Amino acid sequence: MTVRGAREGDLGQLHDIDRLIFTDDAYPYFVLRQLLEVHGERFLILEHERELTGYAMLATTPDNQRHGWVLGLGVVPQARGNGYGRLLMHKAIERLAADEVAEVRLSVEPNNEVALNLYRSLHFTTVEPRQAYFGPGHDRLILARKLG
Ligand SMILES: CC(C)(COP(=O)(O)OP(=O)(O)OC[C@H]1O[C@@H](n2cnc3c(N)ncnc32)[C@H](O)[C@@H]1OP(=O)(O)O)[C@@H](O)C(=O)NCCC(=O)NCCS
Structure with missing residues (x-):
């Protein structure tokens, strides 16, 4: 299993696995395309023998507080429980630390144990805790961890 930056040629498979992972909440293809353009090397792909298995999408904020975000994290259902989510998070933190981010943030559904x-x-x-963070009925917890 390797983790690398996403490339244009990944878009088709990325769209497929995003729907497997997030079903109705998956990104439309055109949004994935735009996210890839914007996040570039900070769009981490988990790959095994040319099969995309998961991803982590990272971003840094343009302010002086040097916040980084893990905007998305997912592993396809059939590959879960093997340490890949943890691997992606380790790589995400490593990448954001290299970007000299002072704090990493993410949002999570309160019941996503x-x-x-x-x-x-x-x-x-x-x-x-943020009510309706992603719109009515979609509460989220904001989590953070300091780096460095
Ligand atoms: C969350 C997700 C990325 C975890 O990926 P994964 O590859 O299954 O996770 P790992 O095997 O690396 O496990 C990492 C940790 O998650 C927790 N975990 C994993 N499976 C679990 C389970 N069935 N029940 C409870 N905790 C579990 C454990 O803390 C585990 O650490 P441990 O193995 O040292 O105990 C994956 O479940 C997923 O894609 N879920 C759907 C999308 C999603 O919810 N993304 C997060 C949005 S904020």
């Missing part, structure tokens, strides 16, 4: 277990084991703590 699997993701919360992963993030807490990596020393993320809850900064604030």
Whole structure:
């Protein structure tokens, strides 16, 4: 299993696995295309023998606080429970540390126990609960971890 930056040729498979991972909440193809253009090497792809298995999408904010975000994280259902989500998060943190980000943030559904277990084991703590963060009925917890 390798982790590398996404390329244009990944778009088709990326779209397929995004729908497997996030079903109705998957990005439309055109949004994925735009995210790839914007995030470039900070769009991390998990790959095994040319099969895309998961991804982590990172960003840095344009302010002086040097915040970084993990905007998306997912592993296809059939590959879960093998340490790949943790691997992607390690690579994400490594990449954002190289960007000299002072703090990494992410949002998570309050009842997503699997993701919360992963993030807490990596020393993320809850900064604030946000109601309707992704629109009515879509509450999220904002988690953060300092770097450096
Ligand atoms: C969250 C997700 C990326 C985890 O990926 P994964 O490859 O299955 O995770 P890993 O095997 O690396 O496990 C990492 C940690 O997650 C937690 N975890 C994994 N599977 C779990 C389960 N079935 N129940 C409870 N906790 C679990 C554990 O803390 C685990 O660490 P450990 O193995 O040291 O105990 C994956 O479940 C996923 O894609 N889910 C759907 C999309 C999603 O919810 N993304 C996060 C959005 S914020």
